[in-house]
Amino acid sequence: QKEVEQNSGPLSVPEGAIASLNCTYSDRGSQSFFWYRQYSGKSPELIMFIYSNGDKEDGRFTAQLNKASQYVSLLIRDSQPSDSATYLCAVVDFGNEKLTFGTGTRLTIIP
Amino acid sequence: KAGVTQTPRYLIKTRGQQVTLSCSPISGHRSVSWYQQTPGQGLQFLFEYFSETQRNKGNFPGRFSGRQFSNSRSEMNVSTLELGDSALYLCASSLDLGKGNTIYFGEGSWLTVV
Numbered sequence: 001q002k003e004v005e006q007n008s009g010p011l012s013v014p015e016g017a018i019a020s021l022n023c024t025y026s027d028r029g030s031q032s033f034f035w036y037r038q039y040s041g042k043s044p045e046l047i048m049f050i051y052s053n054g055d056k057e058d059g060r061f062t063a064q065l066n067k068a069s070q071y072v073s074l075l076i077r078d079s080q081p082s083d084s085a086t087y088l089c090a091v092v093d094f095g096n097e098k099l100t101f102g103t104g105t106r107l108t109i110i111p
Numbered sequence: 112k113a114g115v116t117q118t119p120r121y122l123i124k125t126r127g128q129q130v131t132l133s134c135s136p137i138s139g140h141r142s143v144s145w146y147q148q149t150p151g152q153g154l155q156f157l158f159e160y161f162s163e164t165q166r167n168k169g170n171f172p173g174r175f176s177g178r179q180f181s182n183s184r185s186e187m188n189v190s191t192l193e194l195g196d197s198a199l200y201l202c203a204s205s206l207d208l209g210k211g212n213t214i215y216f217g218e219g220s221w222l223t224v225v
Contacts, residue, residue, distance in 0.1 A: 032211055043201055043219045044154075051211050088154065090214075097167040097209040098144060101154040 003027060006089050006102035015111050019076040023089030023102055026070070031094040033065055033072045038086045038104070047087075048074060079109045113138065115204045115217035123223045129190040132220045134202030136183050142208040143185040145177060148199040148219075157200075159208055160185055189222075197224045 005024045013019040021035075032051045036044035048063040050056045050072065056063045062075040076083055089102040116135040124130050136143050144159035144167075156169040160179035177187040189196055200220045206212040 031209070034214065036216070043199075043216045046213060046215055049213050090154075092209055092214075095209060097142065097159040097161065098156040098169070099146070099154075099203065099208075099214060100156070101146075103153050 003100050004089055004091050004102040006087075006105050008103055009106040010108055011105055012108045012110055013079050015079060015081060015109055017079055019079045019083065019107055019109070021074040021076075021087050021089075021105050021107065022071060023073065024071045025089075025091050025100075027091070027093050028067075028070065029093050029096075030067075030070075030091045032092040033063070034090040034092075034099065035061075035063060035072075035074045036088040036090060037083075038088055040086075044088055076107075081109045081111055083107060084109045115202055115215055117200075117202050117217035117220050119220060120218065121221045121223075123225060124192050125225055126192055126194060128192050129188060130192060130222060131186055131188045132200055132202075132222075134185045134187075134204075134217060136185070136202075136204035137215060140204040140206055141183050142205040142212075143179055143183065144203045144205070144208055144214075145185070145187050146201045146203065147171075148201060149197075154201070157187065161207065192224045194224050197222060 035048040038044045050063040060077045064073045086104040088104045090099045142161045145157040159167045179185040202217045205214045
C-alpha cells in the first residue's frame with residue numbers, strides 16, 4: 001500500500017470554478033502536510049503547509065486536514081489558467097526526517 | 112532573502128563517470144534533504160542532513176552519497192553513473208525537517224547520463 005495516495009488525474013476544471021484536490025496517507029503518525037505546485041520542467045513550489053486539524057486559508061487556496069480520516073485536501077477558488085500544473089501532496093512523519101510524496105494530480109484549468 | 116541554490120543546473124555525463132551536485136540552503140536553515148524525480152518513479156527521498164549529520168537515508172544504492180558542511184551547504188555524489196540515474200535532482204531546505212517547519216525546494220539539477 002502506498003504511503004501517500006493521490007488521484008493522478010488529469011483533473012479538468014473550468015476557469016473561475018473551484019478545483020478540489022485530495023490526498024490520503026497511511027501513517028497515523030504523520031505530522032506535517034504540504035501541497036506543492038509543479039509546472040512542467042520546474043521544481044516544486046510550496047503552496048500550503050498544514051499540521052493542525054481543520055482549514056487553513058491563504059488567498060485563493062485552502063488546505064483542509066482531517067487526521068481521523070487521514071486525508072488532506074487543497075481547494076483552489078476562482079481557478080485561473082495559470083493554476084494548470086501538477087499538484088503534489090507530501091507528508092512528514094513525526095521524527096522521520098523526510099518528505100514522502102504522492103504521485104501528484106495533474107490539474108488543467110479550461111478557459 | 113535568498114532561496115535554495117543548486118548547482119549546476121544542467122549537466123550531461125557519460126555512463127561510468129561520477130557527478131557531484133551542490134546545494135546551498137536558505138540562510139539559517141540547517142536541514143538539507145535530497146530527492147530524485149523521474150517520470151516513472153516520481154519524487155523519491157535520497158537522504159537528509161542536519162548539522163553535518165545524516166539523519167535519514169532512502170532506499171538507494173551505495174553509489175549515491177552525500178555530505179553537509181559546517182555552513183549547512185550540502186553536496187551529493189553519484190559514482191559509476193548508469194543510464195537510469197538520469198533525473199531531476201532536487202534539494203530541499205528547512206530549519207529542521209520533521210519538526211513542523213516549512214520546506215522549500217531549489218530549482219534542481221537536471222542530470223542526463225548518456
